Amino acid sequence: MDPLKQKFAEKSQALKAQIKSLLKERGDTKVDEVVLRQVFGGMRGVKSMVWETSQLDPNDGIRFRGYSIPELRDLLPKVPGGKEPLPEGLFWLMLIGEIPTPEQVKWVTDQWTRRSIVPEHTFKVLDSLPVDTHPMTQLSTAIVSMQTGSVFARRYAEGMNKSEYWDATYEDTMNLIARLPRVAAYIYRRTYHGGKHIAPDISLDWSANFAHMLGVEGEDFKSLMRLYLTIHADHEGGNASAHATHLVGSTLSDSYFSLAGGMNALAGPLHGLANQEVIKWIFRMLDTLGTRRPTKDQIKDYVNSTLAAGKVIPGYGHAVLRQPDPRFIEQKRFAQEYIHGSEIIDVVWKCFEVIPPILQGLGKVKNPWPNVDAHSGAILVHYGMKEFSYYTVLFGVSRALGVLSALCWSRALGFPLERPKSVTTKWVMEYLEKQEVSANN
């Protein structure tokens, strides 16, 4: 058995036994109460699932297995001479809860290189789509098309014992993650570069090879990709792409179907598509104002006009966070360190000063601060990647690391089919009436 799989087997079996006795002894312990606002309000904050790979604190932001993003930048292995963490290391950490050694990270890179062959029919499926098909539609389609090679689906059909579900899910997860950069780069080159594809360079790490196949030159862009693919990977289990992956997986749909479900959720403008919407909004503002260097007052007026038109300010607000997103701050740190004198990045930073007080002034926005999507587009534009519709695909490639490692955990811990209870508004009315009657008696 491979070393990562071996460690995962040991750790997950130990936790499974622990959970079993926990539920036997304390299974009826109350951990939450749900109020009507949450029932109608997107289940905000309801504790109803377990997600081992990361946890989100409203003020501190995301912690992957307990480590913050700045801590991970120090602790995770890097390429020799490099400053940004390798996402291979984060995957190892999320899967087994240990910071890997450089050798272990190299092992993951090698595994993903070996497993990265994309089936020929996936390229044909992509080529059959109109070239202006949104890249997220292409990504989701390509992922489902690779389901033909699912180890889980094949072994399930052969009568696999349920104790082996995690093993087959691990195999699918490793294969799928390994192939994503090739598929994503293929989508980019066919959509924006006349189908002039770039062959993989197997001497490179997962992110650098992706950067290479995209055709964006330079060591700094490779560094950006390492950071980008690390910080977008996971945001606990309740966010829409994670939860969708989890829900689909709970039916014993394999990693391919599950990830495609997650990607379809990521493609919404209130979630991952916000990175495309932010940069579109910024350029529309600059065009409207007729300047590349707007003043803070000009930005303020434009923000107010966006709100007056009944639209949200993309890249701002969050369902859980109540502080500037550490992923935004990390990208700002990257830009300060690697990029100097960029007008578009200056606009992002001015927005950071101008927008929060305006949103705060509305009195209803619970978090006026920037989220992860407020910064990424401007950095990509700086490096010459100006195809905004592609940005969510980059997010998706990264998000696969978190949601698929969590899927391995779900199968290893034997989590059941997810099936919450829904009610009708009539049921709610009657429930409230009954409560009033019993309170008056």
Ligand code: HAX
């Ligand atoms: N601009 C204007 N209004 C906003 C707002 C924003 N950026 N963020 C929240 N609001 C509004 C909501 O629309 C809501 O208004 P109504 O009551 O009139 O419907 C009110 O403030 C309360 O919302 P909330 O409780 O603060 O926020 P939610 O948990 O409901 O929603 C969202 C969180 C992220 C969806 C929201 O902040 C938003 O729409 N932001 C803009 C889109 C965006 O950046 N999405 C990416 C989020 C991060 C992510 O998932 N990345 O992938």
